[in-house]
Amino acid sequence: MSLESIKFDKADKDNLSVEILDQLLLPYVTKYISIDNIDDGFSTIKNMQVRGAPAIAMVGTLSVLLEIQLLNSKEYTSSQSYYDLSNWLHTKNQLKKRLEYLLSSRPTAVNLGNALNDITNILEQSQDIITLKDDVYQYTCQLLGNDLKDNITMGNNGARNLLSLLEKEDFHSNFGVLTICNTGSLATAGYGTALGVIRSLWEDSQKKSAENKNDCAKMTHVFPLETRPYNQGSRLTAYELVHDKIPATLIPDSSIAYKIASSPLPIKAAFVGADRIVRNGDTANKIGTFQLAVICKQFGIKFFVVAPKTTIDNKTLNGDGIIVEERKAEEFKLVSGTLVDVNNFEPVLDQNNKPISAKVGIAPPEVNVWNPSFDVTPHEFIDGIVTEVGVFTKNQNGNFTLEELF
Numbered sequence: 583m584s585l586e587s588i589k590f591d592k593a594d595k596d597n598l599s600v601e602i603l604d605q606l607l608l609p610y611v612t613k614y615i616s617i618d619n620i621d622d623g624f625s626t627i628k629n630m631q632v633r634g635a636p637a638i639a640m641v642g643t644l645s646v647l648l649e650i651q652l653l654n655s656k657e658y659t660s661s662q663s664y665y666d667l668s669n670w671l672h673t674k675n676q677l678k679k680r681l682e683y684l685l686s687s688r689p690t691a692v693n694l695g696n697a698l699n700d701i702t703n704i705l706e707q708s709q710d711i712i713t714l715k716d717d718v719y720q721y722t723c724q725l726l727g728n729d730l731k732d733n734i735t736m737g738n739n740g741a742r743n744l745l746s747l748l749e750k751e752d753f754h755s756n757f758g759v760l761t762i763c764n765t766g767s768l769a770t771a772g773y774g775t776a777l778g779v780i781r782s783l784w785e786d787s788q789k790k791s792a793e794n795k796n797d798c799a800k801m802t803h804v805f806p807l808e809t810r811p812y813n814q815g816s817r818l819t820a821y822e823l824v825h826d827k828i829p830a831t832l833i834p835d836s837s838i839a840y841k842i843a844s845s846p847l848p849i850k851a852a853f854v855g856a857d858r859i860v861r862n863g864d865t866a867n868k869i870g871t872f873q874l875a876v877i878c879k880q881f882g883i884k885f886f887v888v889a890p891k892t893t894i895d896n897k898t899l900n901g902d903g904i905i906v907e908e909r910k911a912e913e914f915k916l917v918s919g920t921l922v923d924v925n926n927f928e929p930v931l932d933q934n935n936k937p938i939s940a941k942v943g944i945a946p947p948e949v950n951v952w953n954p955s956f957d958v959t960p961h962e963f964i965d966g967i968v969t970e971v972g973v974f975t976k977n978q979n980g981n982f983t984l985e986e987l988f
C-alpha cells in the first residue's frame with residue numbers, strides 16, 4: 583500500500599524526475615507513472631489518475647518545471663519546433679499558451695489556477711530559460727513543502743476546534759464523524775485536508791485512551807461516503823483509513839440521513855474538502871457535499887469545510903460564479919475496478935501475473951445522464967472553514983469574513 587500520490591526526485595537538480603500514483607487503479611493496484619512534460623500533466627489530471635485540488639496544482643506545477651527542464655536541453659530543443667529558444671519573448675508567449683492548456687484540464691478546482699498564475703508572474707519577470715528553471719524550481723519546492731506542513735497545522739486546528747465545541751456543549755463521550763470524497767494524502771502532498779482533521783482527531787483519541795481518559799470526547803469511528811460515481815470514498819479514503827488503522831465503516835451516499843438517525847454512536851461532525859472557496863464562503867466540492875450539508879443542518883451536526891489558502895478564490899463573489907465541471911457519461915454508466923475472486927477478494931491475475939482492470943456497465947448505453955463532478959454548498963450550510971491560518975466562523979449576520987485569507 584502506498585499513500586504517496588507524488589514522487590518528486592530532486593537529488594540531481596539538473597535531472598529532476600516525477601512519478602505519480604495512478605489512482606484509477608487503487609485500491610488493488612499500486613502503479614507509478616512518469617510525468618515528463620505539460621502534456622503528461624494535462625492527461626493525468628484530466629483522466630483523474632491524479633486528483634484532489636492540491637495534488638492537481640502540484641502535479642500541474644511539476645509538469646511545467648519538467649517542460650522547462652526540457653527547454654534547457656539542446657537535444658530536446660533541436661528536435662522540436664514549437665519553442666524557438668533564440669527568441670525569448672516568443673518562448674515566453676509559447677509557454678503561456680501551454681499554461682492555459684494545462685489550466686483547462688479541470689476548471690473547478692482553483693488551486694491549479696492559483697499556481698499557474700504564480701508561475702505566469704515568475705515567467706513575466708524571467709530573463710532566460712536558466713533563471714526561469716531556478717525560479718520555478720524554488721516555487722515548486724515551496725508549494726510541495728508548504729502543503730504538507732499546512733495540512734498538519736490545519737488538521738490540528740480543526741480537531742482542536744471541534745473538541746472545544748464539544749466541551750462547551752458538555753459532551754464527554756465517544757463520537758463518530760462523516761466525510762465525503764477523498765481529501766487525504768492521495769489528494770495532497772500528505773496528511774490531507776478534511777482527512778487530516780480526522781487523523782488529528784484519531785491521534786487525540788488514541789492519546790486519551792493510552793492515558794485511560796474515558797470521560798472525555800473521543801473520535802472513535804469514521805463514516806466515509808462511497809462518493810459515486812468515481813468512488814473516491816470507497817477506493818481512496820477507505821484505503822487510507824485501512825492503511826492508518828483508523829476504525830471506519832464505508833456507507834452508501836444515499837444512507838446519510840438513516841445512518842445519522844440510527845447510529846448508536848453519536849455522529850458529531852462532517853468534515854469535507856474544497857475545490858474552490860469564494861469570497862462569501864460558498865464552496866465547490868465533490869458532488870454530494872451540498873446534500874450532506876443540508877442533512878447535517880437538519881440533524882444539528884456541525885459541517886466543516888477544510889482547505890488551505892491555496893483553495894481560496896478571492897476574485898469570485900459567490901457560488902453563482904463557480905464553473906462546475908461535468909464529466910463524461912461513460913464515467914457514470916461504467917464502474918471501473920480490478921477483477922477479483924469473489925470468494926476471497928484477491929485480484930484475478932492475467933497470463934503475465936498482473937491484475938486485470940475491468941469496467942462493467944450499469945446503465946443502458948442510450949440513456950442520458952447528468953454527471954457533475956462537483957456541487958456548490960451555500961455558506962449558510964457551513965458552520966466553519968478550517969484552514970492552516972485558523973478556523974473561520976460566521977458573524978451574527980451569518981456571514982464569513984475571509985479577507986485574512988485573500
Ligand SMILES: CSC[C@H]1O[C@H](OP(=O)(O)O)[C@H](O)[C@@H]1O
Nearest residue numbers: 633634635765769855856867868
Ligand atoms: C483536498 S482534495 C479537494 C477536493 O478534490 C476532490 O475532487 P476530485 O477527486 O474530483 O479531484 C474532492 O472534491 C475533494 O474534496
